[in-house]
Amino acid sequence: MSQRRPVTAQDVARLAGVSQSAVSRCFTPGASAAPQMRERVEAAARSLGYRPNLIARSLITRRSRIIGVALGYLHNQFYPAVLEALSEALQAIGYQVLLFTAPQEGDADPRIADILRYQVDGLVLASASLSSRLAAECRASGVPVVLFNRTTAGDDGTESVSGDNEAGAAMIAAFLVAGGHRRLAYVAGLENSSTNRDRQRGFCAALAAHGLAPPRIVAGGYDHTQAQRAAALLFASGDPPDAVFCANDHMALAVMDAARHSHGLRVPDDVSIIGFDDTAPASWPSFSLTSFSQPVAEMVAATVGLLVARLADPDAPARQLVLPGALVVRGSARLPARGLVTEAGRRIWRPQ
Structure with missing residues (x-):
């Protein structure tokens, strides 16, 4: 049987x-x-x-129109939401996403080196990092790298976009103090x-x-099971905390379940629990988790903006962007007497 000749752009041009x-x-695109x-x-x-041959076009333009995205883990619902938003934003300007998973801890360089073999135009690393050696290699080959939800000193040419983690955590501390809590813990x-x-x-x-003693700190590792073990250490002690701040929502939901179902505690009557990220489950009525959003x-838009700007000017100085968030107040924590306001349908805390 004879093989059918592939349809070419010349055929389309002739017919049109x-x-x-x-x-x-x-x-x-564009x-x-x-x-x-x-x-x-x-x-x-x-x-x-007819379908355009993007591989052939990339040989001519020397652009694959592909952005490699390395994610450390997808258990945390923050990152699937980020991936969806990032993919949509890149597709809107003619790029596609090539997804890889990378280890949260240890050396991610081998996985990132694999991504580079696909001739990606840029890299976004979410909850993953790369060595200074590989950062220099990316810079030399003209592949911009943006860290998402991570920060960097910027001296290796790597750019970053993150929320204001330090200010957000400080606001959570002030919120808990204003709510009358005095025995605090941090997962x-x-x-x-x-x-x-x-x-x-x-x-x-x-x-x-605020004149309070340091919180009791237990390791949760951004992991559901580890966070449940951390909750057991806190709530089974002779002096359990009256408030627990967890470094992300994924752990906060685990701590809340442990408090309720393993230790018979009422949230927030016996213990207040606060997370960070404001993922979708935080707003579900069964959790109603107060969380820093x-x-x-805005973080995705900034990430895409950095990629596009660096592709246009590879020699531009590296930038590290920190974007503000808001403390969204729900039912998992005792409320302070003042500072609560409603904005865009959300109840948030804004101290005077």
Whole structure:
């Protein structure tokens, strides 16, 4: 049997009565093409079964139109929401996402090196990091790298976008103090992550500024099972806390379940529980979790903006962006006497 010859852009151009360059413009995101000509070209392409060969185009343009995204883990519902928003934002400007998972701890370089073999135009690392050596290699090859929800010193040419972790944790401390809490605990994330480091520093510093003793700190590792073990250590002790701040919602929900079902505690009557990220389950009535909301839409827009700017000017100085969030107040914590306001349908705490 003879093999059918692949349909080419020249075939589409001949049927539509336009030039081959016109066909190329019609299938290039952002390229200028008259609406009538675009309709004619797309109709011809449909009738012939034509699909642009993006691999062939990348050989000509030296751009794959692919952004590699490395995620440390997807158990935390913050990151699926980020991935969906990031994919939509990149697709809107003609890029596609190539997803990889990377270890949260240890050396992520081998996985990131795999991504680079796919000739991606840029890298977004969420809850993952890379060595200074590989950062230098990316910079030398013109591949911009943006850390999402992580921070960096910026001296390796890597850019970053994060929420204001330190200020958010400090606000949580002030909120709990204003609500009359005096025995506080902190369920920490990964010890070496910048998010955990900043949240722990902000929380402890704010408690000290209010004249309170340091919180009891137990490791949760950003993991549901570890957070349940941390809850057992806290609530089974002779002097359990009256408030627990968890370094993310994923752990806060585990601590809340342990408090209620394993230790018979009432939330918030016996213990207040607060998370960080304001993921979708935080608003579910069964949890009603008070949580510091990270501005996902703004963080994603900033990440895409950094990628596009660096692709246009590889020699531009690296930038580290920190975006403010808000403490969304629900039913998992005792309320302070003042400072609660409603904005855009959310009850938030804004101290005077």
